[in-house]
Amino acid sequence: MSSRRPTIGVFDSGFGGLTVLKALLELVPDADYLYFGDTARLPYGSKSVETVARYAVEAAHYLESHGAQLLVIACNTATALALDRITAAAHVPVIGVVEPGAEAASSVSKNKKIVVIGTEATVGSQAYRKALEARGLHAREKACPLLVPLVEEGWVEHPVTEQVARIYLGEAFSDGFGEADVLLLGCTHYPLLKPLLQRVAPSHVNIVDSAESTARAVAVRATELLPKQTSTSEERRATPRLKFFATDSVEKFRRLGERFLGHSIDSVEHVDLKE
């Protein structure tokens, strides 16, 4: 990796965090990226705080030891359950997805009522609800565990997914939350379902994507934290260098990852993290 352009480490339980990397490449193109997908140990969304924290800290150390100067915890579950543990264990700044997502949702909502969807673990942690309530908003969190496997199956525009989303959102936008005006996507996989969710959600609802909000927060932090490194305009204009690490099949990471990133993935290295 370049010694002059900042190196940003992006961590996720698997492929989903590539939606955050995709947003980062658009908003912060003058950096190089290391992406770590813990594909051998996903899903994180059904695991305990202890397990998720241990896995996430290992991944953060791996990215740091490979030169990451700023860590982006793209995984909503890892952020919700373990951001404090990761931050305490890391020697570089760490940005998670919950605060930027809550901030963006709060600025979009007019009536201060928000529905957040995420994994079981994210919802169980109430991290989004706390972040939103701290900003004076009312939030309902709804776990949508079937959506991650449906997205990984590639069923982003499938009648089954539409039916599942209709049931989840029907339950979420009810009992006092029918007038909630923002749907906050609190899971890496959900940006791929944005068109479908926009159709299924009540028509007055705006969708806020924590991947995009996080990329905007990283853009600010990257310039604050690494001001002297992006030196010549030629270096700034260079295409970001990307390196991917996966704990399970490199082949599968390439194949599935391309769907999330939106372009081909080269240079994936297999990593064996010892328990």
Ligand code: DGL
């Ligand atoms: N990356 C996870 C998240 O954003 C979803 C996949 C998983 O459960 O590991 O919550």
